[in-house]
Amino acid sequence: MQNSLEIAVKKGFQEIYNVSVESVEFQATKKDFEGDITIVVFAFLRVVKGNPVEIGTKIGEYLKENVAQVADFNVVKGFLNLVINDAYFLSNFNTIYKTENFGILTPKVHDKAVMVEYSSPNTNKPLHLGHIRNNLLGYSVAEIIKASGKKVYKTQIINDRGIHICKSMLAWQRFGNGETPESTGLKGDKLVGNYYVAFDKAYKEEINQLISEGKTEEEAKKQAPILLEAQKMLLKWEAGDTEVVALWKTMNQWVYTGFDQTYKELGVNFDKNYYESNTYLLGKNIVTNGLEKGVFYKKEDGSVWIDLTEEGLDEKIVLRADGTAVYMTQDIGTAIERFKDFDLDELVYTVGNEQDYHFKVLFLILDKLGYNWAKNCYHLSYGMVDLPSGKMKSREGTVVDADDLMVEMTNTAKEISQELGKLEDYSNNEKESLYKTIGLGALKYYILKVDPKKRILFDPEESVDFAGNTGPFIQYTYARIQSILRKATFDYSQEITTIKLHNKERSLIKQIQLYPEVIQNAAKNHSPALIANYTYDLVKEYNSFYQSVPILGCENEQEKILRTQLSSKVSKIIKAAFKLLGINVPNRM
Template structure:
């Protein structure tokens, strides 16, 4: 629509003898209740015209109608000039721009971005909250890749600390040599089982100590199990060979389990970082901060930063005994990741309970003068609830990621079989279809909501072949592919120059928005923008499909080719967009 901006500037120059900046011209899509496709907001122009908004709009409208062939009519609603654009313009745009081979691709922009997501603990399996994290991180990475960035996906695994020792100690005490092979459990499930056992036995000890007169806090500190776990952590950090061997064995089980879960979810990583390798990092950064006067040392030898002038508080960055705190490690890891990849941006996909932590981390790095600190971004997201309420992993009531995926696939199977449209599918084709529909439903439901919003996930609501769901978009794609197959479609430009139906025009306009919608979603780090655009496109296509006469039977070759081109491009956009969301669209359903 650049020509409208150019011609409006010409109109202002001609009518009011004023040269104005392009930024003054505000054009937008016309609201559905008014005639036209493009609306010029006139209010910013009245200071040049010295006339009322209505008079200004009418004068500019008359000029454009007389001087611009593509404009066929206009109407004025208060300070808004609604312009009708000739069908020939939209047909030319469709044939010569939208049907080009590179319409769906963006050229590399030369910038690098890192997306860190997943970040699991190796004492339990992935759960529903991790599922949102993984799907959000993966789709944001794919969005940025589609928008021209070179993208690095990384996973910082929390594989050390007292919580890991809890699982290890419980397995030592009550495991009786149990392994994933002997138990038939995935490795992460097996280790998670012993994390739950530790918690139950720990609570029993706390209750016993409370009966002996200790307070809740005293009992928690004095429980023998917790003391043993703390002792194990000290041994581990001191390099005890037995503890390290046990840790390597159990962590190995967990990693094997995680890889299966990641494969089931369809997410991947370019590099793994492990906290067992990074927890000592950051001490050099603390020395650097002391030398620069960014940090200060208290009398007890502990090192702090005072952020009260920035509306925050004083933050400990190194304990008096010289050991790290969590933010020390994060400072060092941030530097290491930059040294490894030299990225322009680094996005941390972490739940909103860590908002304050990242505010402090980024501010410290800026005060340390890190040139790359301005490119750091915390993609904060809300928790996921089920209709039954929030989940608690330590009590063993967590919704396991693997179980959730299996449930989604089974539900997809039941709903698909009820429709009875896949009788000619082989068993392998059926299995693939159920997986695609089940995962498509899960991914779309979690991604269509703005990341910052808390989410209530209802599995049964997500698998619906109507409404704003993944299966509806998948079904629309399959319907189009079936139509194109029946019509024996061959890609070619249409020379159709007749009038477009209202829905055909709407389709061309909506399809033309794909690059802008993709870019907007990438800039906002929000797959929700793309997801909801794809739904609107699928919904509009179904309206188009029902309103035009049967395309396969259309006798006018130009009209038939043009409408099949719309169908084909719609399928291509749906496939490209859903792929970014990590969703596969079947050819048949």
């Protein structure tokens, strides 16, 4: 419609004013005015001098006469509001109604792909609330980009080496008495996480002991025997010590198994895992080549740096004096490896905003090294998740465990559902499945409806509210529509082309029409919040429609068919949009 109108407006200006107009600015008509689409007349004052109301009126008259779909118009100041006829909306909806997977595009075989990295946990502790936001964002962005018509690979890099895992390994050796996930009944990631906390407790005790013996706090932190032993264990791992490597493999496998259970429960997955133990040496050769090209420089102590002060950043180390890699070295190598492994067009890193500077530097270094694809690397930076009780700390064991939170959300949904008391005819299994669907839907929607860049204060009870901009409210509307469709025992497949539309039908069709554009915008902006809030607006529009007009009780057969079709399509869009957010919808509630 916009394309047709733009062509007609340009032709109108040529015929009426004998001038060329380069572009036409459209916007949705404000609810206070009659109309379906608005043309901004002010924008034309650059080429036509005169009163904007008079210009708008002349163009409106021209469009009404020459464009079949324009039924009427009105001009408010510098805005030309066009009323589009019912036939256009009915024709458009009939096409939408018959379109399976409306709004979803399929990539072409030879298209390049987008890789989305998310999760990327350490193997010394279980996943927590911060990981939940990371996983939900990364997974949803990947699904949205896929729906926009691109090939997508989901990946994570697991930080499975370094001092952090050695701390858990050493604590297990000292205090574990050979216990395993099987012997304790604990998930492996939780068991290993407990020993990370145990290490920190023993470390603090040794620091206090050394301070009492006359050491400064700084000296005590560096000289604590348990820390020195962990550092020694890391050196043994790097040297390939058989015993240390065997323990490392065993304990990491415990963690991987635990992670997999959490991912499955959360409903996220990956196409490929990268492991830091395999990638931490990547990039060293790149740095050597960069030295030869003059991208990097060497300091007197032998360390290698890059000077980014001209770009408004600072100097950044890429290789230590002893020749060992830093995180930046590894990230340079891993990025290059990924573009070699896959035919990528874009690489998206889902990482918290505390790493904003790191990624600015990484992308700039890759660009200076001559990799043209560096401009297609994107940092999906997101704000932290806070709780009413305050900030989380892994070492002290005060994090909100991801598994525990999912159980809590399910239990909260159970309590609220039981209070509402509408599940009398459900079996116990159906009830438990529903509680989980509502609880996890509430959690995911609450997190994803917020712009990724914003910080979140997460309130579990508020998220499971059955009214307002929440997952359960939208799920309830979906279930209500399924109830309507179950009662619709007549054939409602007939195409309706001639009836006069109720303004609520018209508004609902206009909201439905937006869905493909919303997917494209959400993919372009890496923002699930656009999908979430569109779905909420669609549901509000549907509920207004539902409360204003009869559906199955409608006496006019054609109106009854159209309203049932509208209900059906809205429910399909809700289900499809929520799938992009990783949320399930219940058929009954």
